[in-house]
Amino acid sequence: MKAVILAGGKGTRVRPLTYIVPKPMVPIIDRPLMSILIALLKRHGFDEIVVTVGYLAGKIEEYFRNGVNYGVHIAYSLEGKVVKGELVPMGLGSAGGLKKVQDFSGFFDDDFLVLCGDAIIDLDLTKVMDFHKSSQAVATVVLKEVPKEEVYRYGVVVTDNDSKVLKFQEKPKIEEALSNTINTGIYVFNPRIFDYIPSGQEFDIGKDLLPRLVGAKEPFYGINIPFQWLDIGTTPDYFKTISMVIEGKVNGVNPYGKEIKPGVWVGINTSIDFAKVEIVPPVYIGGSVKIENGVKIIGPTMIGAGCIVETGAYIEKSIIMDYTKVSGIAHLTEKIVAGKYLINPFGISLDIEETDVGWIVDDARKEAEGLSEEQRAIIELISSTR
Amino acid sequence: MQEGIKMENKVERYDDKIVVEPVANRIDVTNAQEFKDFLVSLIGQGERELILDLHQVEFMDSTALGVIVSIFKRLKEAGGKDLKLCGLSELVKELFEITRLHKVMKLFPSREEALAG
Numbered sequence: 465m466k467a468v469i470l471a472g473g474k475g476t477r478v479r480p481l482t483y484i485v486p487k488p489m490v491p492i493i494d495r496p497l498m499s500i501l502i503a504l505l506k507r508h509g510f511d512e513i514v515v516t517v518g519y520l521a522g523k524i525e526e527y528f529r530n531g532v533n534y535g536v537h538i539a540y541s542l543e544g545k546v547v548k549g550e551l552v553p554m555g556l557g558s559a560g561g562l563k564k565v566q567d568f569s570g571f572f573d574d575d576f577l578v579l580c581g582d583a584i585i586d587l588d589l590t591k592v593m594d595f596h597k598s599s600q601a602v603a604t605v606v607l608k609e610v611p612k613e614e615v616y617r618y619g620v621v622v623t624d625n626d627s628k629v630l631k632f633q634e635k636p637k638i639e640e641a642l643s644n645t646i647n648t649g650i651y652v653f654n655p656r657i658f659d660y661i662p663s664g665q666e667f668d669i670g671k672d673l674l675p676r677l678v679g680a681k682e683p684f685y686g687i688n689i690p691f692q693w694l695d696i697g698t699t700p701d702y703f704k705t706i707s708m709v710i711e712g713k714v715n716g717v718n719p720y721g722k723e724i725k726p727g728v729w730v731g732i733n734t735s736i737d738f739a740k741v742e743i744v745p746p747v748y749i750g751g752s753v754k755i756e757n758g759v760k761i762i763g764p765t766m767i768g769a770g771c772i773v774e775t776g777a778y779i780e781k782s783i784i785m786d787y788t789k790v791s792g793i794a795h796l797t798e799k800i801v802a803g804k805y806l807i808n809p810f811g812i813s814l815d816i817e818e819t820d821v822g823w824i825v826d827d828a829r830k831e832a833e834g835l836s837e838e839q840r841a842i843i844e845l846i847s848s849t850r
Numbered sequence: 851m852q853e854g855i856k857m858e859n860k861v862e863r864y865d866d867k868i869v870v871e872p873v874a875n876r877i878d879v880t881n882a883q884e885f886k887d888f889l890v891s892l893i894g895q896g897e898r899e900l901i902l903d904l905h906q907v908e909f910m911d912s913t914a915l916g917v918i919v920s921i922f923k924r925l926k927e928a929g930g931k932d933l934k935l936c937g938l939s940e941l942v943k944e945l946f947e948i949t950r951l952h953k954v955m956k957l958f959p960s961r962e963e964a965l966a967g
Contacts (some may be wrong), residue, residue, distance in 0.1 A: 512871070539916055542937065558958065589926060728918070735881045783890040793949060794948055794949075795947060795949070795953075796948060797947065799948070806943060806944065806948065808940070810940075812940040812941060812944065814941055818909075818911065819909075819910070819911045819912065819941075819945060820879070820911045820913065821911075821912055821945065821948065821949070824949060836912070836913070836916070837916065838912055838913050838915065838916020838917070838919070839912055841916050841919050841920060841923075842915060842919050842949055842951065844911070845919050845922070845951075846949065846950045849954050850950075
């Protein structure tokens, strides 16, 4: 069966993480988000997957290639052009991107699934496909109930008692929302939808295509079955999701490592004396990590591969990405450290280079630099009060 | 050398307390020394209770933090009360937290709370 993963967006609400990787590649502990979707698709018999890409496309393409390591066939539909040596994304919108694929190769010859590449799901895709085929609809949208106060983030959907879609509201105000059932951005389409999508222009599924289908009175249904849906739309969403994975609360996604004690997973080739480091689970520690004596780590926390954590450091409820050095003076509570960014769960970020705090957190692969007079003064003051 | 942002500081007295409000949205390596010199001169003039109202300062780097630490120490050595800070932006709060300075220095959300604290 065939599927599409929409993976071309810029992920602006997850910046600065998405300055480094596109959203489908954000690490979920030890693997990119999209790998979880590929595994789910494969489990349900989807073995031909086109991925629409644009922003930082190379990061996705270089990692997944043609799907040989995943037991599926993957190909990419690039929405962008190289201008003066740089790939410039030129998105066509979710529906415009599907049309581009169809115009190119006529790829879609039967009902097909469409997923967004930025949410972790454990949806029973087989049930969704069966529902769609039995209804002989032109489209099926997967629905979910959310708390009323969150409807403003999504497309609200109203269905009748036979699950036929009657109306949409795109990101309504809470008081104007007609329901708290929302469009998850997961669809099954019949190739008939391409009669409604123009070629070569921006066209969005939610805003443009679905209202057209409703207007044309095409049979179009919603399916609302329970499933876990972790939409990584914002930095707070990402932070919450990683914490949930480490806590074992994300279905089918568990940290991969040796569970040396309940709730503490560790990779190989680590330099850690667990008798001299205080670790409060759940904590994930990647491979080739060095944690010096006298460090305190409180979960849920992830320490990525290749990290160095120096004596005295305090890390609580944080996500420390690969190859980060955390100095002994550091006190990190609810932080993400990713490359040169230190981010709090609300998305406030600090550029480590611009603020010159590389002596607190830095790239573990760099040669250590000497401390400035000001930095020494701060360390001296802190040390005298500890 | 990068031209710095000229430091202007508003000063208000509340009995024995002096509130210094830098009128700059950045204190960094380019203007931190100037800021320090100004605060040192206040201590030299006999001021012993200092509050820094940083609500206009959106950005600081570790040079600026070093200045604050230096003033904190000087005030103590001169027999003054602990330096207080208020109105910290989210970014500046993060800096204080990751360096543990939030445990050493008295930080307040507002000037009123700093004056009362």
